[in-house]
Amino acid sequence: MxxxxxxxxxNDFIELLHDNYYEAGYVEYETxxxxxxxxxxxxxxxxxxxxxSKSEKARGINSYLLVHYKERWWILNLLWTLETDxxxxxxxxxxxx
Numbered sequence: 001m002x003x004x005x006x007x008x009x010x011n012d013f014i015e016l017l018h019d020n021y022y023e024a025g026y027v028e029y030e031t032x033x034x035x036x037x038x039x040x041x042x043x044x045x046x047x048x049x050x051x052x053s054k055s056e057k058a059r060g061i062n063s064y065l066l067v068h069y070k071e072r073w074w075i076l077n078l079l080w081t082l083e084t085d086x087x088x089x090x091x092x093x094x095x096x097x
Contacts, residue, residue, distance in 0.1 A: 004082075005080070005081045006079070006080055006081070007078065007079040008078070010075060024052070024053040025052065025053035026050060026052045027050065027051050028048050028050040029050075030046055030047070031095055032046070032094040032095045033045070033046045033047070034092070034093060040067060040068040041065075041066065041067055041068075042064075042066040042067075042073065044064040045061055045062075045093055046062045046064065047060070047061050047094055048060055048062060058082050059083040059089060060081055060082040060083055061089060061093060063077075063079040063080065064077070065078075
């Protein structure tokens with residue numbers, strides 16, 4: 001079974017960051033990134049490892065859809081999913097050590 005995928009609007013995402021879970025000490029760092037870009041649009045797959053205030057860890061992938069407009073990149077959509085014991089992040093999305 002595939003892990004659930006989550007998405008929220010940009011405004012909801014900003015509000016989510018003020019949730020007690022995140023304010024208590026959630027930390028996330030990038031473990032790899034793949035960018036596909038053409039003519040002002042880009043898709044970014046960013047693998048991550050996160051740890052919460054109880055030291056519980058999780059890995060997953062964030063997917064961003066971006067558009068270049070007025071001299072900068074704007075996030076149109078953000079989608080993420082977590083790795084499970086049965087569904088691992090493909091090696092091509094992780095940094096090579």
